[in-house]
Amino acid sequence: MNAAADAVHVDHSMVIIGGGLAGATAAASLRVDGFAGAITIVTQEAELPYQRPPLSKGFLAGKEGEDALYPYPAQWYEENSVELVTADPATAIDPAAHTVALASGRTLHYAKLLLATGASPRVIPIPGLDLEGVHYFRTKSDSERLKALLSEGGHSLVLIGSGWIGMEIAATARELGNEVTLLGLEDVPLSAAIGPELGRVFQNRHLAAGVQFRLPASAASINAASGTTGTAGGKVGSVTTSTGEEIPADLVVVAVGVVPNTALAQAAGLTLNNGIEVNAHLATSAPDIFAAGDVANALHPATGAHARSEHWANAIAGGKVAARSMLGHNAVLNDIPYFYTDQFDLGMEYSGYGALAQDAELVVRGSLDSNEFIAFWLRGGKVVAGMNVNVWDVQDAIKDLIHSGRTVDTRRLADPAVALEEI
Numbered sequence: 284m285n286a287a288a289d290a291v292h293v294d295h296s297m298v299i300i301g302g303g304l305a306g307a308t309a310a311a312s313l314r315v316d317g318f319a320g321a322i323t324i325v326t327q328e329a330e331l332p333y334q335r336p337p338l339s340k341g342f343l344a345g346k347e348g349e350d351a352l353y354p355y356p357a358q359w360y361e362e363n364s365v366e367l368v369t370a371d372p373a374t375a376i377d378p379a380a381h382t383v384a385l386a387s388g389r390t391l392h393y394a395k396l397l398l399a400t401g402a403s404p405r406v407i408p409i410p411g412l413d414l415e416g417v418h419y420f421r422t423k424s425d426s427e428r429l430k431a432l433l434s435e436g437g438h439s440l441v442l443i444g445s446g447w448i449g450m451e452i453a454a455t456a457r458e459l460g461n462e463v464t465l466l467g468l469e470d471v472p473l474s475a476a477i478g479p480e481l482g483r484v485f486q487n488r489h490l491a492a493g494v495q496f497r498l499p500a501s502a503a504s505i506n507a508a509s510g511t512t513g514t515a516g517g518k519v520g521s522v523t524t525s526t527g528e529e530i531p532a533d534l535v536v537v538a539v540g541v542v543p544n545t546a547l548a549q550a551a552g553l554t555l556n557n558g559i560e561v562n563a564h565l566a567t568s569a570p571d572i573f574a575a576g577d578v579a580n581a582l583h584p585a586t587g588a589h590a591r592s593e594h595w596a597n598a599i600a601g602g603k604v605a606a607r608s609m610l611g612h613n614a615v616l617n618d619i620p621y622f623y624t625d626q627f628d629l630g631m632e633y634s635g636y637g638a639l640a641q642d643a644e645l646v647v648r649g650s651l652d653s654n655e656f657i658a659f660w661l662r663g664g665k666v667v668a669g670m671n672v673n674v675w676d677v678q679d680a681i682k683d684l685i686h687s688g689r690t691v692d693t694r695r696l697a698d699p700a701v702a703l704e705e706i
């Protein structure tokens with residue numbers, strides 16, 4: 284091949300590192316937006332690109348199969364000429380040469396590169412993490428391993444972590460007939476995300492189902508069951524808490540948050556700031572390199588602040604915006620952040636700016652005790668976030684209220700008889 288032909292090839296290659304929802308969405312968006320050149324997705328896992336929300340809910344419960352995980356089936360990649368390089372992680376980026384090195388030794392050239400490397404479970408420094416029966420939870424295989432055990436029922440599970448993943452696994456494990464005890468650093472689970480009043484709604488539902496809580500308490504050590512041996516020093520038998528209590532456990536899941544996967548970006552000299560720092564177009568500090576999804580700390584035009592979102596909707600919106608930016612369009616990620624959860628019979632959706640909702644005025648439409656309500660967070664009389672629990676088809680109206688930035692009458696906001704569109 285002569286140099287000119289090589290240059291044409293190099294100039295049209297889009298490379299995406301990461302086979303999660305942000306990476307898959309970006310590839311699809313490139314095609315939707317008319318890009319006809321080469322697209323390569325490089326993944327670490329030996330899987331089709333997949334999404335994670337079902338892993339702690341329907342897939343873990345055995346109610347949903349693999350189909351629920353894949354945003355696009357295998358044939359979609361073939362039909363759309365998207366090359367999938369699976370189980371071959373990227374090991375280095377050379378921003379000057381516009382190349383990516385893979386573990387296999389292969390080198391990929393890119394015109395534009397997207398880093399969609401996601402995040403990994405935070406590791407806590409306590410003894411006993413290597414015992415058999417101790418799990419972290421992020422991947423499809425993590426979920427499959429735990430499902431095989433929890434579906435037997437009758438296990439004693441200790442969950443370390445009182446955030447969304449811990450609470451969702453607790454609900455699923457309990458529904459599968461296991462004893463569940465959850466430890467967390469907060470007085471009330473989910474407080475860091477939605478405050479104690481709303482966190483208590485979820486806690487009460489878990490208590491009614493028999494989930495036990497030790498709050499606030501951290502895990503001081505994970506202990507081997509007496510008389511057990513194994514390659515990793517035996518099987519788990521209990522967890523000792525910071526208050527000195529020893530809780531029996533034959534399964535432990537550590538779910539204490541995640542850390543963004545920034546090693547590649549750091550080694551390549553990109554600016555980091557709680558993830559990979561990107562502007563509102565999702566461009567990093569290096570030319571032709573973009574970042575999206577859990578790993579990206581993006582400047583939000585509405586708040587003027589950087590925020591890293593670890594949610595499904597952000598992976599989709601970010602994948603789309605990154606694709607357009609890679610194509611040279613002036614795309615901006617300005618969606619109102621959104622996420623959802625399902626725990627027992629509580630279905631919830633949340634839209635808004637979490638940082639602005641901290642210590643904001645709380646207005647509730649309906650009653651928290653009924654498990655059917657909408658909660659709003661207000662600053663200076665303006666709605667900055669809203670969350671509906673077992674009330675549906677109100678997200679557009681909630682987002683309109685946030686987007687409008689208008690001052691609202693809190694009595695009308697709290698009155699279910701007044702349509703949200705008329706507030």
Ligand SMILES: Cc1cc2nc3c(=O)[nH]c(=O)nc-3n(C[C@H](O)[C@H](O)[C@H](O)COP(=O)(O)OP(=O)(O)OC[C@H]3O[C@@H](n4cnc5c(N)ncnc54)[C@H](O)[C@@H]3O)c2cc1C
Nearest residue numbers: 301303304305327335336372373401576577593594595622
């Ligand atoms: C169990 C679970 C339940 C969730 N439930 C919800 C929910 O109910 N609602 C909600 O809004 N959000 C939920 N989330 C969050 C949501 O799934 C994430 O925000 C989303 O997965 C982020 O997508 P991503 O593509 O940025 O990253 P990821 O999905 O983490 O994908 C990144 C991929 O990049 C790969 N990778 C990393 N480094 C390399 C490398 N060097 N080379 C190649 N590949 C690499 C990783 O292996 C990974 O497969 C949940 C998350 C989990 C784990």
